[in-house]
Amino acid sequence: MASWTTGSADLVAEWGLDPAVDYLNHGSFGATPRSVLAVQTALREEMEREPVHFLGRELPARLDAVRARLSTFLNADAAGLVLVPNATHGVQAALESLDWREGDEVVRCDHGYNAVRRALVRLEHRHGVRQVAAVLPFPIQRPEQVVEAFAAAFSPRTRLVIVDHVTSATALVLPVAQLVDLARSRGVAVLVDGAHAPGLLPLTISELAPDFYTGNLHKWVCAPKGAAFLWVHPDWRQRAHPTVTSHGYELGLAAEFEWTGTFDPTAWLAVPAALDRLEALGLDDVRASNHALVQEGRQRLAHALGVDLPHPDDPTWYGPMAAVQVPWATPADGPLLTARMYGEHRIEVPFTSYDHRSFVRISGQLYNRPEQYVRLADLLRSWR
Numbered sequence: 423m424a425s426w427t428t429g430s431a432d433l434v435a436e437w438g439l440d441p442a443v444d445y446l447n448h449g450s451f452g453a454t455p456r457s458v459l460a461v462q463t464a465l466r467e468e469m470e471r472e473p474v475h476f477l478g479r480e481l482p483a484r485l486d487a488v489r490a491r492l493s494t495f496l497n498a499d500a501a502g503l504v505l506v507p508n509a510t511h512g513v514q515a516a517l518e519s520l521d522w523r524e525g526d527e528v529v530r531c532d533h534g535y536n537a538v539r540r541a542l543v544r545l546e547h548r549h550g551v552r553q554v555a556a557v558l559p560f561p562i563q564r565p566e567q568v569v570e571a572f573a574a575a576f577s578p579r580t581r582l583v584i585v586d587h588v589t590s591a592t593a594l595v596l597p598v599a600q601l602v603d604l605a606r607s608r609g610v611a612v613l614v615d616g617a618h619a620p621g622l623l624p625l626t627i628s629e630l631a632p633d634f635y636t637g638n639l640h641k642w643v644c645a646p647k648g649a650a651f652l653w654v655h656p657d658w659r660q661r662a663h664p665t666v667t668s669h670g671y672e673l674g675l676a677a678e679f680e681w682t683g684t685f686d687p688t689a690w691l692a693v694p695a696a697l698d699r700l701e702a703l704g705l706d707d708v709r710a711s712n713h714a715l716v717q718e719g720r721q722r723l724a725h726a727l728g729v730d731l732p733h734p735d736d737p738t739w740y741g742p743m744a745a746v747q748v749p750w751a752t753p754a755d756g757p758l759l760t761a762r763m764y765g766e767h768r769i770e771v772p773f774t775s776y777d778h779r780s781f782v783r784i785s786g787q788l789y790n791r792p793e794q795y796v797r798l799a800d801l802l803r804s805w806r
């Protein structure tokens with residue numbers, strides 16, 4: 423039993439969020455507790471007292487320590503782990519590391535993230551690589567349906583499969599272990615886009631052993647913005663490169679990735695502070711509490727909107743985020759609905775979309791309370 427209550431005054435005060443806003447969108451950019459930001463501020467002050475000493479002499483050893491801590495948290499061997507600014511960089515570095523030939527195909531999920539789809543369009547322009555969508559049935563009932571959808575999208579030309587560990591628009595947790603097995607059985611490389619997964623799910627990356635795994639630490643680990651990682655399988659460690667080349671080219675993963683020119687590394691250095699806070703609260707308790715908020719919230723929303731839930735009510739399918747279809751909205755309405763909820767009602771919640779369908783996606787974090795989802799559901803009922 424956790425020693426705290428979600429949404430209690432003490433927990434709310436740990437974040438500096440605007441009290442006038444019902445903030446139901448932790449998923450987009452995360453939100454960082456004040457205590458972690460204080461650690462980052464202290465690090466910045468230290469850096470600015472003697473920038474050459476901090477960046478030029480001390481940084482590599484400090485980053486080694488961050489990587490070591492992260493390696494335990496992610497169950498990912500530190501030799502394959504590098505810090506990157508965000509999952510977008512991680513995905514791009516993996517894409518750049520393959521030696522593409524015209525006509526190669528990349529399989530990705532139809533719920534996939536727009537920026538990744540755009541990166542694949544660029545790959546098409548540069549190398550003639552084609553992207554092929556695995557079309558998931560949605561509503562969905564069984565993990566095997568996901569595997570079947572991916573298998574159906576493979577062809578002899580498939581070189582890479584991109585698996586969203588947690589989908590963005592629909593907040594669905596995909597069965598990554600089965601999808602990695604599928605890719606292996608077809609001799610295809612696999613990149614897991616785990617933008618939302620760290621903190622949200624327990625991870626055992628070395629055991630999963632995809633070719634590449636990237637994940638954000640600024641979302642559900644609550645680190646400062648600009649903190650993410652890429653893990654590279656031993657088979658790729660000599661061939662993986664960041665998108666920007668600097669002094670460390672061909673000097674090993676850490677040297678290449680972790681200095682791509684002058685930057686502020688304090689978000690990375692504050693990651694252990696974020697992990698300390700989550701671990702002190704109890705990661706299992708945090709996950710269970712956030713899931714319970716969203717579980718109740720999505721039921722209320724589905725009832726208010728008069729729709730069925732898109733997947734079983736089982737934690738293997740979703741964590742502290744869930745999406746419910748908005749049957750009367752189109753994807754084009756999304757930005758307007760998001761703006762109206764915020765502008766008129768001070769509720770920060772995204773209206774997402776994929777495949778001509780519109781969804782409202784809720785997040786649950788320690789600063790949230792059940793009443794906030796009731797308020798959202800009541801408004802949506804009145805908008806029907």
Ligand SMILES: Cc1ncc(COP(=O)(O)O)c(C=O)c1O
Pocket residue numbers: 449450508509510511534535537538586588589590615617618638
């Ligand atoms: C599935 C997925 N991939 C990639 C990203 C990109 O994350 P970032 O903007 O931190 O690079 C997101 C962001 O929400 C995402 O949901």
